[in-house]
Amino acid sequence: MKVSLEKTISKYIDFTAEEFKSIRDCFKIKTLKRREILHDINTVCKYVYFIEEGIIRYFQVEDGEEVTGQFFFTGGWYTDLESFLSNSYSRQTAQAIESTSLLYISKQDLEKLYKEIPQFERFGRLMAEQAFIGLRKKTDNLTLLDAKERYLMLLRQRPKVIEKIPQHYIASYLGIKPQSLSRIRKNLVL
Amino acid sequence: MKVSLEKTISKYIDFTAEEFKSIRDCFKIKTLKRREILHDINTVCKYVYFIEEGIIRYFQVEDGEEVTGQFFFTGGWYTDLESFLSNSYSRQTAQAIESTSLLYISKQDLEKLYKEIPQFERFGRLMAEQAFIGLRKKTDNLTLLDAKERYLMLLRQRPKVIEKIPQHYIASYLGIKPQSLSRIRKNLVL
DNA sequence: CGTTCAGTTGACTAAGGTCAATTCCCGTGG
DNA sequence: CCACGGGAATTGACCTTAGTCAACTGAACG
Secondary structure (H helix, E strand, O other), rough: OOOOOHHHEEEEOOHHHHHHHHHHOEEEEEEEOOOOOEEEEOOEOOEEEEEEEEEEEEEEEEEEEEEEOHHHHHHHHEOOHHHHHHOOOOOOEEEOOEEEEEEEEHHHHHHHHHOHHHHHHHHHHHHHHHOOOOOOOOHHHHHOHHHHHHHHHHHHHHHHHHHHHHHHHHHHHHHOOHHHHHHHHHHHHO | OOHHHHHHHHHHHHEEEEEEEHHHOOEEEEEOOOOEEOOOOOOOEEEEEEEEEEEEEEEEEEOOOOEEEEEEEOOOOEHHHHHHHOEEEEEEEEOOOOOEEEEEEHHHHHHHHHHHHHHHHHHHHHHHHHHHHHHHHHHHHHOOOHHHHHHHHHHHHOOHHHOOOOOOHHHHHHHHOOOHHHHHHHHHHO
């Protein structure tokens, strides 16, 4: 089921029907098939994407090997913030894990909303704060837990990742190799 | 040398002299001696701190062992964002590495500024965005590089950390043991 | 169907950890 | 100002966790 942009934003700020209209008018629609690329490494990420339905992952490549950084599900937001803010070339690739429908907004339009709708700046702040807190959770797990504990934490806190995502992507997200994840899972079952 | 709050904020937003007065009036002064605790684990972090001069680190404890998460220098900002925003008990401790003078603002006063000075909300957004990007750099290094590469990256990108911070804190920040860092440094010199 | 790629398993390797002894340095008290 | 005590850093020997390489199985898709 598609998630509504209006409902999602209204959880954070209040706005009138006209205000929402001018918000909604800034977003365009895009759909991706399974495995299609949303934006590629070495290009500037020019948009912020809202996931109406589907799953996006991003990954970086190190020594010829994909390292998955994060998974974003229905109702979530994706951008490469550094590339988006500074117009620098992105060092990550974003890809649909299953067929995905997105709404996306350009930097110009986002800045227009920041100016025109005072509380939208607040929305931007709240999103950035939540993104920071989410990333802190990932970093804390990486620095404080070993591989098995990280897997169990993911299982407990984000079971949807375990259900929906191919195991070799999960392995690289956890900072281990697919073989190691396979062994961890084997030892849990026995 | 102390860094000015006014100059620091004015890099991000414009404000009048009166507006800055009401900003400045929200901050109180605090000084810490070397090794003094700024805020402790299992307490709510009620303030955002601006470092006029000095160095703060925060650490978490796992299996009885301190794991340093980050170092903050003169001109930087510190808070436990998750604890601050949700009034939850902090899982980290912040401590002065050398004698440090701080300005700090409460949540009430910060929210007052967000309401009274429209562009201050923008300042909050920009700070949160920069915090996110900084944390991404740390996380990327942890997931993409091995211990030696992480040390070299730190040496290249933040030499001040290497100069000013005791080595066993740097080790845990890099996700390794002091003995391993000592060996990495030894191998570089030879 | 057959090809391809994900996942599993086994044998071995390597990066970094652990334990312990030693040296070094620096802050504190006499 | 100096001496000393204790934590920081170093080093060696050995261990553990996760990685590597390779073979095999299985499911999915064209």
